[in-house]
Amino acid sequence: MQVNGKNYETIWMKDQMVRMIEQNLLPYEFKIFTARNYKETCFAIKSMIVRGAGAIGAAAGFAMAQAAMEADARNYMTYLKIARKDIESTRPTARNLFAATEKVYNAALEGKDAALNAAHEIAEKDKMDSLNIGKLGNGLIKDGYRIETHCNAGWLAFVDHGTALSPIYMARDSGKKIFVYVDETRPRGQGAKLTAWELLNEEIPHAIIPDNAGAHLMSKGLIDMVIVGADRIALNGDVANKIGTLEKAIAAKYYNIPFYVAAPISTFDFNCLTGKEIIIEERVEEEVLYQKGIDANGHMTEILVAAPNAKAINPAFDVTPAGLITGIITEKAIIKATNQEIMGLKD
C-alpha cells in the first residue's frame, strides 16, 4: 500500500536481506529496517519492529530461509535446528510463526532454494488471502457507506492489504465514496496511531473517534457497518479480538447495524469449541495510566494521565459472542458465525 505516495509491503526479502517497515516508530517516523541474517530478523520480531499475525508469519518464514542460506554444508542440519529454536522463541504465542518455521524448515531439508521458495510462498499467500478478503468484503460495501473499525487490522499487520481494512481499500479502488470512523482503541491507541496513519497515506476520508463515541454515532444514524479483525475465532463463531470489540458489537446489534469480522482461515482455532475457553491476557496497568506520544519538540515522551498512585486493570482482548456477528469475511467466502459454516472452511 501507499506511504508518502510510494508503494510498500510491510516486509519483503531480497538477496538474503529481509527488509521491513519499522513499526514501533510509527506513526511519528517512517523507516525501513534491514535484517542481514536470521538473528537480526529474530531481533526484529522480538522487539516488535514487525508486528501483526500475518507479518510475523512472513518474518519467521524469511528468517528460516535466511538460516538455510547462511548454513554451511558441513553443519547444515545443526544450524537449521538451532535457528528454528531461536525463531520460535521470539514470540512464543504467535501461532502463525510456528506454522511458518515448520513449513520452511521442512522445505530446507530439500535444499536452500526450496527453503527460499517456501518462505516467499508464505508471504505471497498472506498477501493473496488479504486481497481475497478485500474483494469479498467489498461486495458488502455500498457507495456512500460510513464504516466504523476498531484497532488496526490493516496492511501493517499483514504483508499487504490487511483484513478489516482490505475491503475498505477495495471499495475505494472500485470507485465507491466511503468514510471511515476510526476507534482510538485505548489503551494502546492502535486506531489513532496505525489505522489513521494507513488511511492518511491512502487518502481515504476518515476521522478518529474516542472509543466512547461509537454508540452515539450509531444512534445518530451515522454508521452503516462495522468491520473488525480477529485474534482467534472459536468453532462456534465466538471471536476474540482487541478489547472494546464486544462493546461495538453490542451497540451495533442494538441499532441493527451489520457487524462483520474479517480474518484469514488461519485465525480459526478448530480445537477451541467456544469463546469461553479463550483465556484473556491481562497486560500491565502502566499502559492505561501512562501514555506515549511526541511532545511539542518532537521528542517521544511518556506522561501520567491518571491520578498519581491510582491502580488500573488492563484486559487486552474480549470475546464477542457469535450471535452478535453478522458474518465473517474469509479469503474463501463470507460465512455466518456458526459451527456448521466454520467446519465447512476446513476442507
Add this chain to the structure above:
Amino acid sequence: MQVNGKNYETIWMKDQMVRMIEQNLLPYEFKIFTARNYKETCFAIKSMIVRGAGAIGAAAGFAMAQAAMEADARNYMTYLKIARKDIESTRPTARNLFAATEKVYNAALEGKDAALNAAHEIAEKDKMDSLNIGKLGNGLIKDGYRIETHCNAGWLAFVDHGTALSPIYMARDSGKKIFVYVDETRPRGQGAKLTAWELLNEEIPHAIIPDNAGAHLMSKGLIDMVIVGADRIALNGDVANKIGTLEKAIAAKYYNIPFYVAAPISTFDFNCLTGKEIIIEERVEEEVLYQKGIDANGHMTEILVAAPNAKAINPAFDVTPAGLITGIITEKAIIKATNQEIMGLKD
C-alpha cells in the same frame, strides 16, 4: 470529603472570602484558591478553577453575596446589577449559575445579611441534596457490590458528596464492602483523573479501566450495577451525560445489569420533551489527538497520541434513551425514567 486525611468541601465562604479547591491542578497538585472579591470569584468560575454544576451554582451565589458586601450604600443597586451581569457572563450555559444569581440578587434587595444567608442556603441545599441522593442510592447497593461509574459525578462537581459517587460513599460509611470500576472517560479522562483521585483519598477500593473494557467485565459477571451522573434529563426520562454513557447503558441492558442515573431535581429540564431536542456540543479535535499529563520530571506536558495530521471528531455528550435506565436517584426519591414519575417531582 477527605483529602490527605483532612475534611474539605469544594467551595466555602468565610469573612467575605470565597475559598475553593483549585480543580484545574488536580489530580497532580492540591491547592486552595482564595477569591477576595466577587471579581476574583468570577475569574475562578471562568478559568474552571471551580467546575461542575453544583459547585458552579454555589460559586455564583457566593460571588453575588460578595458583591452585596462590597457595594457602597450610595450606589448599591448599580453595583449589584453590574456584578450580576459579570457573574452571569462567566459560564453562560451553566443553568445552576443563573438560578443562584437570581436568588441572591433578590435577597440582596433586602440587605447584605439576607444576601449572605441566601448564598449559604444555596451551598447548603446542594450539599443536602447530594447527601440525600447518597442515602437513597445506598439502599440499592448490596454488600460486596462491584459498581462501574463513568466520568466524574463526585463531590468535586458539587459542594460535597456528589451524585453518582454519593451512594458509594454512603455504602462504605454503612459498612458495606464495595469495589468501584472507574471508566477512564476519554478524551478528557475525568474518571482516571478526578474520580480515581476522590476514591484514593477516601480509600475506597477501585481500579481505572479503559472505556473499552466495560462490556468485557460485564460479560465476566464482574459488575453488579452502573451509576452515572447527568447533565440534563428530558421530561420522558432520556438522559444527556458525558460521551460513552450510552455505550455503558446498552451493554448493561444486554447483560441485565441495573443502570442508574443520580442527579438532583435541578438537572431535569421540564421544558425539554425528549432527548431528541438536546443538541450535543462538539468540542475541539485537539482533545482527542493530544493528551495532557505529567512527565517523568513532574512537568505538565502535552503530547500527540495520534498519527500526525490526523483528524478527529469529539462529541462531548450523548443521550441515553429512558428505556435503558433502571432508575433515577434524586434527592426526593428514586424514580423510574418515565414522564409520569418525572412530572411527579415538580411539586
